[in-house]
Amino acid sequence: MNNFFLKKLQGKDSEQVDEAKLRTLAGQVKRSDFEDEDKLRQIIQSLAALTGKKITAEKEDKIIEMFRNQEISIHDMSSITKLLK
Secondary structure (H helix, E strand, O other): OOHHHHHHHHOOOOOOOOHHHHHHHHHHOOHHHHHOHHHHHHHHHHHHHHHOOOOOHHHHHHHHHHHHOOOOOOOOHHHHHHHHO
16 A cells, blocks of 8 residues: 555544555455446545545535546546545
């Protein structure tokens, strides 16, 4: 697991992210999951839960739309973590 990514998820004022849970989540995610809206929503909700952040339905919809418009790359997870802040 990239420690930089873990630190980005934790942020300055966030609770500590359980690295084992993050690894488990990452191991369960497939590329095709990012094309399935329901699975993508589950991933977003799981990441929010891991970081201790509340995510509104509006913010979740915005993230989904950004994936559709290819404004967020699955290869650049830091952009997702910024949206969860």
